[in-house]
Amino acid sequence: MGGQFPRGAASIAGLATFGIGEMPGWSSLELAAQAGLRAVADAGMTMAEVDALFICLPDDQLAGLSFAEYLGLAPRFTDCNRTGGSAFMSHVATASIMLAAGYIDCALIAYGANQRSAGGRLATPVRSNRWEAPYHPLFPASSYALAASRHMHDYGTTRAQLAEVAVAARRWADTNPEAFAHGPLTIDEVLAARMLSSPLSVRDCCLVTDGAAALLLTRTDRARGGPKAPVAILGAAAATWHNAISQMPDLTTTAAAESGPRSYAMAGLGPAEIDVVQLYDAFTINTILFLEDLGFCPKGEGGRFVEGGMIAPGGRLAVNTNGGGLSCCHPGMYGLFALVEAARQVRGEAANQIGGVEVALAHGNGGTLSSQATAILGSAATL
Amino acid sequence: MSGAGPEAHWRAALAEGRLLLQRARASGTVIFPPRLAEPGSGDIALDWIEASGLGTVHAVTVIARKPPEPPYNVVLVELDEHVRLMSRVEGIAPDAVTIGMRVRARISEEDGAPLLLFEPV
Numbered sequence: 001m002g003g004q005f006p007r008g009a010a011s012i013a014g015l016a017t018f019g020i021g022e023m024p025g026w027s028s029l030e031l032a033a034q035a036g037l038r039a040v041a042d043a044g045m046t047m048a049e050v051d052a053l054f055i056c057l058p059d060d061q062l063a064g065l066s067f068a069e070y071l072g073l074a075p076r077f078t079d080c081n082r083t084g085g086s087a088f089m090s091h092v093a094t095a096s097i098m099l100a101a102g103y104i105d106c107a108l109i110a111y112g113a114n115q116r117s118a119g120g121r122l123a124t125p126v127r128s129n130r131w132e133a134p135y136h137p138l139f140p141a142s143s144y145a146l147a148a149s150r151h152m153h154d155y156g157t158t159r160a161q162l163a164e165v166a167v168a169a170r171r172w173a174d175t176n177p178e179a180f181a182h183g184p185l186t187i188d189e190v191l192a193a194r195m196l197s198s199p200l201s202v203r204d205c206c207l208v209t210d211g212a213a214a215l216l217l218t219r220t221d222r223a224r225g226g227p228k229a230p231v232a233i234l235g236a237a238a239a240t241w242h243n244a245i246s247q248m249p250d251l252t253t254t255a256a257a258e259s260g261p262r263s264y265a266m267a268g269l270g271p272a273e274i275d276v277v278q279l280y281d282a283f284t285i286n287t288i289l290f291l292e293d294l295g296f297c298p299k300g301e302g303g304r305f306v307e308g309g310m311i312a313p314g315g316r317l318a319v320n321t322n323g324g325g326l327s328c329c330h331p332g333m334y335g336l337f338a339l340v341e342a343a344r345q346v347r348g349e350a351a352n353q354i355g356g357v358e359v360a361l362a363h364g365n366g367g368t369l370s371s372q373a374t375a376i377l378g379s380a381a382t383l
Numbered sequence: 384m385s386g387a388g389p390e391a392h393w394r395a396a397l398a399e400g401r402l403l404l405q406r407a408r409a410s411g412t413v414i415f416p417p418r419l420a421e422p423g424s425g426d427i428a429l430d431w432i433e434a435s436g437l438g439t440v441h442a443v444t445v446i447a448r449k450p451p452e453p454p455y456n457v458v459l460v461e462l463d464e465h466v467r468l469m470s471r472v473e474g475i476a477p478d479a480v481t482i483g484m485r486v487r488a489r490i491s492e493e494d495g496a497p498l499l500l501f502e503p504v
Contacts, residue, residue, distance in 0.1 A: 130390075131416050132469045134498055137457045138446055145444035146459055153442075153482045197457075198445045198478075246459055246469040247416075251442055 014043025032112025084366020173323025
């Protein structure tokens, strides 16, 4: 019986981003609350109608409770579930099922972080475990570097192919006014950048920014009455196989190889039907791994798939059209920003709008390639 | 079962210079880090075994530091018993460590605690 999903029963009725870049003088809670207020307004609803909260903040394990207090809400259900940056795709799954069951009526998913203004470093309470910490890996960069080293060894993936991912992200960001990183970036510049944890240079790593995002989900029949076209949740699935990188069963295959097919099965769609793809690109290797694991190219071919600007504007597959974590924003947890960009593409209101989008995929990653979650969003035509 | 948990048992053995692993009695699967039960099956019939100490570098990264601090490597080693762990390969330039290199375990000490390191065979 496991694996059922109420395809299309719930929809995104409201969405917002806020404060992407630098927001000195703002707390993480204030940023998240502002995004939440804007998402509710975007849906043509009032905050008093929100009866379920799914909230992450970088510095508050009980963020949902703080958020309820701050806005004076009395939710029926509050979820502070965090599986790393993929948590928001799990929130979408939980909220969709609860909405379809009638357990809740209106779910607000929100995240905000001031990590750039507060210190300029990744804000996370997560650390290397006791089996890894004595060797002083950079957390989390070295974990991703180890996976990249193995992908290069097994499949001949090159640093230049990793650099293609960073360059494609920048080209999308260049025409997205909201993106934090603008300006030309070449493959040679990525290759010549300061090495952080080989084979990853600082240009293979995501940004450190402030920023907030929010989604408002309600049942699709209700969302149809709102000011914006509903974006239906066609499928959402999460998978985890390990936590520490030293325990990853196969360094070149992530649990996206499970979350993806399960989400496709729920949606009744496959990779060929996906019009635009948002992947959690904390590091350049992520995009290559997820393109493979989600079925956009065979295992091991990700490096060659991205060559020649093929995921950049004008390429064969539109990937991370906002500029991704590499060039748009990365306020500690990026998953919700991938979902917002996917929903904007389905609505037809993205900064880099792709023509004729009916189906968008948003994939989240958490931990050290550990937690994988895939959501598939569709227009009214897909219902 | 009595006394300390499996992790403390493993650390006490390391402090005595022994590298232990666990093996599930029924399946023969070797397990690391030490656990109460075989992952997946939940089988609690586990025996402690001495590791051969031999393994192969499975993945490697070199971490740069601000000069004059030297760079260092972090590796994943696959032991011949088919378990993987994080460590560092010493006795060779950090950037000369390659995937597939054969290595042997050595128990050292760092920050007042025993530490499992490797060196080229």
